[in-house]
Amino acid sequence: MPSTVISRMDYDAVTQTLRIAYVSGQEYLYKAVPKPFIRSLRLRG
Template structure:
């Protein structure tokens, strides 16, 4: 999953929560994300571009603390 913007992402289908860790180390949890959006992110040739067009500004989120 090479991306110049996104380091890692995961999805919890029960909670409809998408967790994204950016290359900067900052982590966000996006709420009420349909599984289809997650599947399209997985399939996207450019994860960063998909994020900017279809996730950023579209879903409520929380900044996560470093673990």
């Protein structure tokens, strides 16, 4: 099921940084996120 609160999700594999933008306009950066975790997120959506 697609998220109704997340408008965009970007991942930089070099810096292992995940950026999540919400429909509210807020953005959060998560650092040191391993690539396997990103794969698991994308498989769920």
